Amino acid sequence: MDWITTVDHKKIAILYLWAGGLFFGIGGIEALLIRWQLIKPMNDFVDAQTFNELITMHGTTMIFLGVMPIIFALMNAVIPLQIGARDVAFPFLNALGFWTFLFGGLLLNLSWVMGGAPDAGWTSYTPLSTSAYSGTHGVDFYTIGLQIAGLGTLIGGINFLATVITMRAPGMSYMRMPMFAWTTFITSAIILFAFPAITVGLVLLTFDRILGANFFEPGAGGSPVLWQHIFWIFGHPEVYILILPAFGIISEVIPTFARKRLFGYSSMVFATILIAFLGFMVWAHHMFTTGLGPVANALFAVSTMLIAVPTGIKIFNWLFTLWGGSVRFTTPNLFASGFIPTFTMGGVTGVMLASAPADFQFHDTYFVVAHFHYVIVGGLVMGLFAGLHYWWPKMFGRMLNETLGKWTFWTFIIGFHLTFFVQHFLGLMGMQRRVFTYLPNQHFDTLNLVSTIGAGLMGVGTLIFLTNIIVTSRKPPDAADDPWEDGRTLEWSIPSPPPEYNFKQTPLVRGLDALWKEKMAGNKGMTPAEPVGSIHMPSATPLPFIMSVGIFIAGFGFMFSRDDFGGGFVSFLFNNYIVTGLGLLITFGSMLLRSLVDDHGWHIEPEELEGR
């Protein structure tokens, strides 16, 4: 119950982590099934339709429901602490964002048991995704599930923007903000501009499918290429929504374990902003083979290549942070140092893909599958592993086991390279992506086998990580405030896990790496910026949960509003939009309640603070 009504950013972080972990597991199992099917030519482990559902759900789940929530988990856990705040700007909205994400994700995954999962790829290109060619409700689950989940992401993004802008501790200017706070800030800005685009696309596609509109119907004057533009205007920035937080994590982990401040901090900030900006200008590099013509192709090719420049700046800055440092190889730092070369490999294939005439050969092949997994798994997932091991003691008060952590790292990274390195060659040798099987004698067999074995090894790595979590959670909480001993930022100046008000007294920030600065000046902790006083806290409330349930019900109602239930009461409920109305009533009713009932929250008084 406590978990359903909480508005505390630290608890919401944990909710995001469990929910993201759950979906990540589902997506991982889907990946293993895909790889099992491709282990040999003409395999019939799953049929063609199921395979297409698997790849669609794997991609969609991983991107929207697996890694994004884990990113949000870390942001929620860390950002208020890093900037010296007591919570995010809008705690109620924070809870609402989580619950809409969760219910959107549940809706999407219910498709497996409700008559067919989406099957048009995570990109859902029209006309394949229109009702003429995708007859089950699968794509409806996709459009409506993602609209609901996307609402949560957008709410979260706006919340972090507001938090970073307004709630930094005294003295923390933008140029004294930790890198992870910076990347969160920029990521949130990308979310603010990119998510509305996909939402519009999903709404239009829903209209096409459920209300018979013709936005993407070629026969009726609609354009399938329009969908591709809308999708990628969102889809390309989405890639940066994923990778920038990983950049942020690496920029925190490396300085801590090298005992050195981040090399070239201001160029890192500048590079992040530049990457985000360019990220919006290059969407059509996903469409080189669509036939946009040489002028468009040339422009988008060159602008894409430019992204290599700020990315290169980042990589060399990390390397030179390590240079001359005193480097300790804890699990987080293993992942961070594994990240640099691995991500670089994904980056260089990105530049290769940007060369449009070469992309005519790479596009839609396993070369691309290899490329984006190098970026997403080799970059982002490694970054998340680094971040999770790094901040685990702060989130849960317990250190993860180092030995198991090292095993996780080695099995995961070796499995990863085995799985995806060979896929570059599969693509170049003529294997298209999204194929449910392939004919023998094409020289594809051995490499596919290797790839599947690697995937198994990554699975083992993930299981070791889970074991580590279970083993750790059985130990008593014992983590020190600054368990890595070389913490540089504010979160390490308070207990692990932090009390619900985070900072008894808001700290005064006197420079970049605020805590490190105090430590070097010989101080025990941060200097407070205010006397001990009464702390205002927001009240717990079930309303965000109830509002999300309402949207969830409305989604179902709308989705089945055209179905033939063979008459009777169920038809009456669905076909007259009664279920939809009911769901919306719950949501808007809760909103009304929230507006009418004044809740001023509560206070923690100084006596209580001192009493602990």
Next chain:
Amino acid sequence: MMRTWLSARRLLPLIAVFGTVLAGCGREDLSVLRPQGPPAESSLGLMKLAISIMIVVLLIVFSIAAYVLIRFRRKPGQDEIPEQIEGSFKLEVLWTVIPLILVIVLAVPTVRTVFALGENHSGDKNAIKVKVTGHQYWWEFEYPDFGIKTAQDLVIPAGRNIAFELTTNDVLHSFWVPSLSGKIDTNPTGATNRFSFSAPKEGVYRGKCAELCGPSHGFMEFKVKAVSNDEFKQWIEAQKAPAVLPEDPALAQTFKDQCLKCHAVGDQGLAVGPNLTGIGSRESVAGILLNDDTRQDGAPVEENLKTWLHDTQGVKPGNRMPDPSKDMGLTDDEIDRIAEYLASYKLN
């Protein structure tokens, strides 16, 4: 020890890259790395340039990483605080400018090739015009200048430029012959795509659909058959010849009533399904049952036709052809005889 191994392991992939690229891996009729025509060659040229630049970049990053990770690891008892360096303007400018130069080195030939490959050959009098139409899950090739249509096998004269016009009849597909040229999507009419390639050497090249188009997307293959100019002319004439129907009049009638509702042979029937003229001399049945009398890479054409007609959904899940026995009411014997007839329907 562990660290040394770490850096060695990071170099392995690189060695593998060079090794395999030099060995030129994959089938000659399929691999991007073994180009058989000018557009595929220019794509590969760019790839080689890009990969050389990128390998240099990787080598630099990997060696710095290896050096740093080995050289600066904290030794037991080492407790001093390293100097907190702010950054270095010179170094940072250096690694902004160098990537910029590398990008320019790659961007210039990229742009040049984009425009070269984007040239429109549809007005070229010497080019053979072919209209490609994608269908779930087969390919239709129409030669407007000769008034003929065929399916699955694209027959072209070696050395001549082929000017393509591509569309789709249903969902998006993408037309790809890796060893001859990069891919291009087939969009619905109104967004017709054009491109061209040529195959200097006679031979058969494997083509694929590269855009997810439904369950049998992976099976939407086709062949490009480059033949001599004379052979091409003969093929055109044979293709135009009046239809050959089964000798047995009863079977001929069944074939006409049931099969020619969708398919065409010679001057008869409808071509909403794949044109069957001369199917006995094609490279494959349904694009994926490879015809090979030696049985190394497939089966004899007659056997393939039987396999297809007895179980169309099993061969290509989700395809749109009605089932001969269930939907058209043909007996097994009729199916086998139709298969025999089709197998013997050769063009030479």
